[in-house]
Every structure is written in C-alpha cells, then in structure tokens.
Amino acid sequence: MFESYDPREGRILTFLDDAGKLAPFPPGMPRLTDEQALAAYKTMVLSRQVDEWAVSLNRQGRMPTYALNKGQEANSVGALMAMRPDDWFVPAFRELGGMLVRGVSLKQYFLYWFGNEWANHMPAAQFHMMPISVPVGSQMLHAVGLAWAERYQGTDRIAITFMGEGASSEGEFHEACNLAGVWKTGVIIYAQNNHWSISLPWSKQSASATLAEKAFAYGFPGIRIDGNDIFAVYAAVRLAADRARAGEGPTLIEGLTYRLGAHTTSDDPTKYRTDEEVKQWEKRDPLLRLERYLLRTKALSEDETRHIREQSLACAQTAFEEAEQAPDTVVEDIFHYLYLQTPQIMEAQLERRKA
Amino acid sequence: MKVLTLIEAVTDALRTEMMSDRSVIVFGEDVGVEGGVFRATAGLQKEFGEGRCFDTPISEAGIVGAAVGMAIVGLRPVVEIQFSGFVFPAFNQIASHVSRIRNRTRGALSAPMVIRMPYGGGIRAPEHHSESVEALFGHIPGLKVVIPSTPHDAKGLLIAAIRDPDPVIYLEPARAYRAVRQEVPEEGYAVEIGAARVEAEGDDLTIISYGAQMMEARQARQALAAEGHSVELIDLRTIYPFDSNAVVESVRKTGRLLVVHEGPQSFGVAAELMATVMEHAFDRLEAPPARLAGPDVIYPMPRGEKHYLISAEQVMAEARKVMSYEP
Numbered sequence A: 001m002f003e004s005y006d007p008r009e010g011r012i013l014t015f016l017d018d019a020g021k022l023a024p025f026p027p028g029m030p031r032l033t034d035e036q037a038l039a040a041y042k043t044m045v046l047s048r049q050v051d052e053w054a055v056s057l058n059r060q061g062r063m064p065t066y067a068l069n070k071g072q073e074a075n076s077v078g079a080l081m082a083m084r085p086d087d088w089f090v091p092a093f094r095e096l097g098g099m100l101v102r103g104v105s106l107k108q109y110f111l112y113w114f115g116n117e118w119a120n121h122m123p124a125a126q127f128h129m130m131p132i133s134v135p136v137g138s139q140m141l142h143a144v145g146l147a148w149a150e151r152y153q154g155t156d157r158i159a160i161t162f163m164g165e166g167a168s169s170e171g172e173f174h175e176a177c178n179l180a181g182v183w184k185t186g187v188i189i190y191a192q193n194n195h196w197s198i199s200l201p202w203s204k205q206s207a208s209a210t211l212a213e214k215a216f217a218y219g220f221p222g223i224r225i226d227g228n229d230i231f232a233v234y235a236a237v238r239l240a241a242d243r244a245r246a247g248e249g250p251t252l253i254e255g256l257t258y259r260l261g262a263h264t265t266s267d268d269p270t271k272y273r274t275d276e277e278v279k280q281w282e283k284r285d286p287l288l289r290l291e292r293y294l295l296r297t298k299a300l301s302e303d304e305t306r307h308i309r310e311q312s313l314a315c316a317q318t319a320f321e322e323a324e325q326a327p328d329t330v331v332e333d334i335f336h337y338l339y340l341q342t343p344q345i346m347e348a349q350l351e352r353r354k355a
Numbered sequence B: 001m002k003v004l005t006l007i008e009a010v011t012d013a014l015r016t017e018m019m020s021d022r023s024v025i026v027f028g029e030d031v032g033v034e035g036g037v038f039r040a041t042a043g044l045q046k047e048f049g050e051g052r053c054f055d056t057p058i059s060e061a062g063i064v065g066a067a068v069g070m071a072i073v074g075l076r077p078v079v080e081i082q083f084s085g086f087v088f089p090a091f092n093q094i095a096s097h098v099s100r101i102r103n104r105t106r107g108a109l110s111a112p113m114v115i116r117m118p119y120g121g122g123i124r125a126p127e128h129h130s131e132s133v134e135a136l137f138g139h140i141p142g143l144k145v146v147i148p149s150t151p152h153d154a155k156g157l158l159i160a161a162i163r164d165p166d167p168v169i170y171l172e173p174a175r176a177y178r179a180v181r182q183e184v185p186e187e188g189y190a191v192e193i194g195a196a197r198v199e200a201e202g203d204d205l206t207i208i209s210y211g212a213q214m215m216e217a218r219q220a221r222q223a224l225a226a227e228g229h230s231v232e233l234i235d236l237r238t239i240y241p242f243d244s245n246a247v248v249e250s251v252r253k254t255g256r257l258l259v260v261h262e263g264p265q266s267f268g269v270a271a272e273l274m275a276t277v278m279e280h281a282f283d284r285l286e287a288p289p290a291r292l293a294g295p296d297v298i299y300p301m302p303r304g305e306k307h308y309l310i311s312a313e314q315v316m317a318e319a320r321k322v323m324s325y326e327p
Helices: A034-059 A073-082 A096-100 A106-114 A140-152 A165-169 A171-183 A231-246 A275-282 A285-296 A302-325 A331-335 A343-354 B004-021 B045-046 B060-073 B090-100 B136-138 B153-163 B210-227 B245-253 B270-281 B302-307 B312-323
Strands: A088-090 A159-164 A189-194 A223-228 A253-254 B002-005 B026-027 B053-057 B078-081 B114-119 B144-146 B170-174 B183-186 B197-202 B203-211 B231-235 B238-239 B257-266 B288-296
Touching: A034 A096, A034 A231, A034 A285, A034 A302, A073 A096, A073 A159, A073 A189, A073 A231, A073 A285, A088 A140, A096 A106, A140 A159, A140 A171, A140 B060, A140 B203, A159 A165, A165 A171, A165 A189, A165 B312, A171 A189, A171 B060, A171 B090, A223 A231, A231 A253, A253 B288, A275 B257, A275 B288, A285 A302, A285 A331, A302 B144, A331 A343, A343 B245, B002 B004, B002 B153, B004 B026, B004 B045, B004 B078, B004 B170, B004 B183, B026 B060, B045 B053, B060 B078, B060 B090, B090 B114, B114 B153, B136 B144, B136 B170, B136 B238, B136 B257, B136 B270, B144 B153, B153 B170, B153 B183, B197 B210, B203 B210, B203 B245, B203 B312, B210 B231, B210 B245, B210 B257, B210 B312, B231 B245, B245 B270, B257 B312, B270 B288, B288 B312
Parallel strands: A088 A159, A159 A189, A189 A253, A223 A253, B026 B053, B026 B078, B078 B114, B114 B170, B144 B170, B203 B231, B203 B257, B257 B288
Antiparallel strands: B002 B183, B144 B238, B197 B231
C-alpha cells in the first residue's frame, strides 16, 4: 500500500477535506469507523480543553512552563487508536491525545507539568508506555530496543515513537533509523512535522524536500500524510503496524501538521511566524475538520459539541485541582528512586538535608 | 580452579551469566564473529548463537539507547563500547536516560544494563584509545561504576554488575588485561559492588588505588616493605558508590593516605577520597592526605605516554614523603 504514496513523488495520504467531506477509501485501506471517529473527537476536544486551561493557569501563575498540543491532536490520537493497547508507546512531549487514548489520567498529566516525577509512575504491565522524553530526538532508540526485545521474548508487540521534525537533525534519529532498518524491528517512527522547531522553519532544518523520504536510505518505507486528518493518521499507522507485526520491519511516517499555539507558554511565536500563516492553518484545524465531518454525517449535533466542550473543560479543571492538591514532593522522593537500594553515601546526604 | 588472565575472567563471567540467564544478551561493535578487538567476547556467539551475541553497526548512542528499551522489557543487555574514548557519542543516552529512567518514573521502570569498556593507557594505542573516564561517570547520579584490577574481581564484579538491578559502568583496565593472572573459581560468584578490598594490611600508610595502577601500587608496597615500611594497600574496586567505611577505617588506623590513579587529578576520584578522609578521620591524620594522579592534560599519543603514566618509583617516592612528614 505504501508504494502508492511515495513522498518523493509528492504524494500525501489524505481523506478528509477542510469542509469535513471524506474521500472514498481504496480497497484494503483501514478506515476509522464513525463510532471510533466520535471517540477520537471526544479525546481531541479533551486534549484541546486541557491546553486552553493550562495556558490560562500559567497566566495566573498556577502552572509552570507548559508545552501545547493545540492543532496537532489528530496525530497521536489517531496513531494510538491504530495500535494495540499493549504495544509500546514512546512519546516525545506533544502527545497528550495519545496518552489519553492509553488511559493516562489527567491528574497524572497535570502532575507532570506541575513538576512532580510521580506523574511518570506508570507501570509497564499496565501502560506499556515510556514517560515524556525531553532531550530532543533521544527517545526513538528506546522504541527500537523495546520492539527488538519483544521479538526476542517471542511476543508480537510492536512499538510506536513520536518525534518533532526538528529531531531529524539529531544524530540519534539517524542511529535509530539505521538500527531499526538493519535489525528490521517492529517499530513505527512517527514524526509530527509541525513546520516549526521553536523558531526554526523546516527550510532551515533540512535540505531534504521531505522528512519521510529519509526512510528510503535506511531501507524501509516512508510516507507523508495529512496529520490533521485523523482518518489518514489512523490508516497509515494501521498499515505500518500490520507491517511491523508481520515482521516486515519499520516505517517512518511524516504527519504534516501545525502547532497552532506557542512552543511552550514561555514562547512568543509572533517573533518568527506570520498571522496569515497561522490563519491558513486554523482553517485546517484537525478538531474542526473532524467536527464538520461528524456534523455532516449527523453522528453529532451542535448541541452535543457544546456539551462535550463544557464537560471536557470541567474535567480539566477538576483534574488540575486534584493535581494541585496532590502531596508535594518530599525530600525522600528525590533520593530514593535513583537506585533500587539507595547507597549509604546518599542516605547520609539525605539525613543532612532532613536535619 | 583455573588460572585466568583478567580478560579471560571477563569472558568467563559473560559465559557464566549467559548460561544461567536467557535474558542476558551481549552486543556491540565486532563482539560477535571476531569476539571483540581484545577478545573479551571470544567464542560467545558460537556458543550462544547470533541472537544473543551479535555485532552492531558503529553506533554507540544506538547501542546504549536500544539497550534502554531492551532492559525495560526485561532483558539484561551487556554492551561493549570498543574503547572508553569512543563512549562520548553514547553520553547523552547514559546521562539523560540510562541513569534517570528509574528516578524519572519513581521506580515504575528501570534500565538495568552493563556498559563495558576497556579504559586507561599504557597500551601504545592511537589517539582516543587510552582515556580514564571513571570520574565522569562517577559524577552522574543514578549510575554505578566499577573497576576490577584482578581476574578474581573481574569475574565477580561483572557477575554482580549483570545481576544488579541498576545500570553499571564496568571499566576494564586494558593494560592489565593480560598482565595479571590468578586462580579463578569455575562457578558463578558475585563480588559486592560498593565494597573495597584490603589487598594487604599495614600500619604506616594507606595507599588506595584501582585498575591498572594497582600493579605499580603493589610493586611499590613490596619494595617499601623491604625497606621496613608497613603499607596498607586498598583496591577501591567501586568508584560509585565507593566504600567510604573502608577508606575511613584504614586511614584512622594508619593516619596517612596516598591515593594513586591514572585519571586526571582535578575533580578526580582522589579528591573525593581525600575529602572523605578530611571529614571523617581528620583527628587521626598525621600527614596531609596526598595523591598521585594523571595530570590535567589530554592523554598523549604513544610517544608521550611516559610523561603521563605513574611508575612504581614515583609511588614509592611519594609514599616516603607522606610517611616521613612531620608538622
């Protein structure tokens, strides 16, 4: 299937237009059902409301620096819906939607941005998920190893990892792609190309016409998709997952998307990009496109959209209050989880901190 | 018991653990078919198959980064970095992930693995093949760092490192690979990480060293004994978490300390040991704690090594100075 969407020929996989009209699916192309589409919509609304609420909290001084997902929600929501719940999920840091698909609680999510490591206490047996990875481009290698080890253990679990387009300039992106190709591991590398890595546009990030085409040099397929079209995301990841599970190796997916908000609450994007550009992308907002589709097919009414938004905001507010009231980090927390058994040298340091 | 060299003891440890635990896998550059450039993994691929001992592309960050994922699934990767001077591309993975996964997840996930590498000079190798990197790793919270100086400890420490629930940097003194022979038990045994070894007891001075430099320290101790000096010699074995009790206890007995190591002096292991002694044995000191360490220079290429390495004569001279010190 990927052969028909060669990025080097300018092809981009897309089904849903800006007005919410869905193009016909070719035979064999996985299609998100209307029921799944509605579930995806609710998750995306929740993610959006969490972002909006986090930004307003940040302005009130109740929330430290926060990285927004706004405008990119379809990528991780669609991708995680196409994976099995026990497949490994290795996020970067703009995949709130995918985390919600995995059942991560909002309280836990807020706790992370609130600055508490207990947010990442997610047992592998339950979540099969790695914590948010801050060092850009370093996490894809973990997914390669996770998938390799699952195959060694004889399971059919695979792994999906996320990165931003800027991470493709890091050496570890190359090492991850190269090892994935050589070892033919069941890994999907999903690059969210939101066009800006903080202030640097793709044209200054790489001389390569597309990110997806880099895959061919590593010996596996790459595909460019409309990352603001949840149907395209689901289809591409589903196809890549089937390939991976069948032992056919990795796939690189470049989801074309746009960060509608700032890089983080500490960033001012007006310094480096134009209002016109943002307005163009607002028309392509993945949430609005899906909403238009659901309204058009009558899977959803205007009243229901309002209700879902209100309910989601309330959820976000409640979860944040829970996170705010959660016990603060105690001094033992920062000492007792470096090693299974804390060395005596550190215990002595802890005693002095407590004294 | 068989008499083994230090590097044979490394191979023996790997084989022992691979035999008893299927989750132990060994990989790195040229470790499979060739058995490693120093032959530390000789015969393992033949014995355990390509699935458990395999060659990787030249990709240090890739080797260590992939090992993180493997360890989280439950495997015990033992990876080889061909020379300590080539570990730097993997530094991001080690300092940002290997050492931090347990803390980052408050214990939900962990990445136990062993990162082995030959280190240190004196092997007349090209540039970037002789670095002493123990202090760099010892300074990264979340890692354990061990260095054997004998075949017995090489086997026992490596087995302990493989069985350890946390990541261990296992530094192998390349100069001692074939220079030291010793009887080594055939069965598997662990040498406790975090425990120094008093190699020889004495009353006049404590000399602490580790790795290849132990060879000069031993020679010096013997020669000093012939002169009538009673020197206690301690092999530190673990850089982090180091055995402060053994260090303090010995210096409280002898009242004098000399630390000898190859790595650069400033912010080196000796500085930490001396500070510990000042904190906990100050009232017993009869002389200022002393150190003989590598200078703060880039490790020279072979024509300059003689200006860098520390000889037994230099250890003896420094030891005499510490023992004869009077306020």
